[in-house]
Amino acid sequence: xxxxxxxxxxxxxxxxxxxxxxxxxxxxxxxxxxxxxxxxxxxxxxxxxxxxxxxxxxxxxxxxxxxxxxxxxxxxxxxxxxxxxxxxxxxxxxxxxxxxxxxxxxxxxxxxxxxxxxxxxxxxxxxxxxxxxxxxxxxxxxxxxxxxxxxxxxxxxxx
Numbered sequence: 001x002x003x004x005x006x007x008x009x010x011x012x013x014x015x016x017x018x019x020x021x022x023x024x025x026x027x028x029x030x031x032x033x034x035x036x037x038x039x040x041x042x043x044x045x046x047x048x049x050x051x052x053x054x055x056x057x058x059x060x061x062x063x064x065x066x067x068x069x070x071x072x073x074x075x076x077x078x079x080x081x082x083x084x085x086x087x088x089x090x091x092x093x094x095x096x097x098x099x100x101x102x103x104x105x106x107x108x109x110x111x112x113x114x115x116x117x118x119x120x121x122x123x124x125x126x127x128x129x130x131x132x133x134x135x136x137x138x139x140x141x142x143x144x145x146x147x148x149x150x151x152x153x154x155x156x157x158x159x
Contacts, residue, residue: 022109026067027102030109033071035101038147044116045145046101050108051115052123052149059121061152067109118142120149 030050038049056062056070064070071077107113117123118141125146129135138150 022067027105027109029068029071030105031098031102033077034104035098037077038145039097039101041145041147043100043104045147046104047108047113048115048117048120048142048144048147048149049123050104051113051117052120054108055115055117055119055121061121116142116144117149118151120151122150122152123147124150 030053033053034046034050038046041049053067053070057064057067062070062073062076064073104113120141122138124135126148127146135150137153139153140148140150142149
């Protein structure tokens, strides 16, 4: 069984948290995204990254019918573009990080967390970003860990 799938299913059983509105596939996609995009961030940073995906799902600017659809949009989330493995099964720290990511994904998709980002639809790690030109059109809503969360300024085309 795929490591991510096993950890997601195990976390669902251990916590009793089951997202009613979203599919297990969405939980897996969000777990992978959280793990890759913010796995080394504090819990609140992981929650923030997950809420960016949900905020985009609610936005007409990012048309999609699923969390996976949002996360797979071209040029938006590094983890999907790079297609790098989320965790090595022999790496205990990586496995723990993935388990925490699955817990966050389940809690966010089950509606058990509040959005700590102020409705952000974008975020960036200012320490690692290579192209900052697009940031000029953004309004910062919150900084959580290494991530700066943002929304487009009025009149700015975010896509």
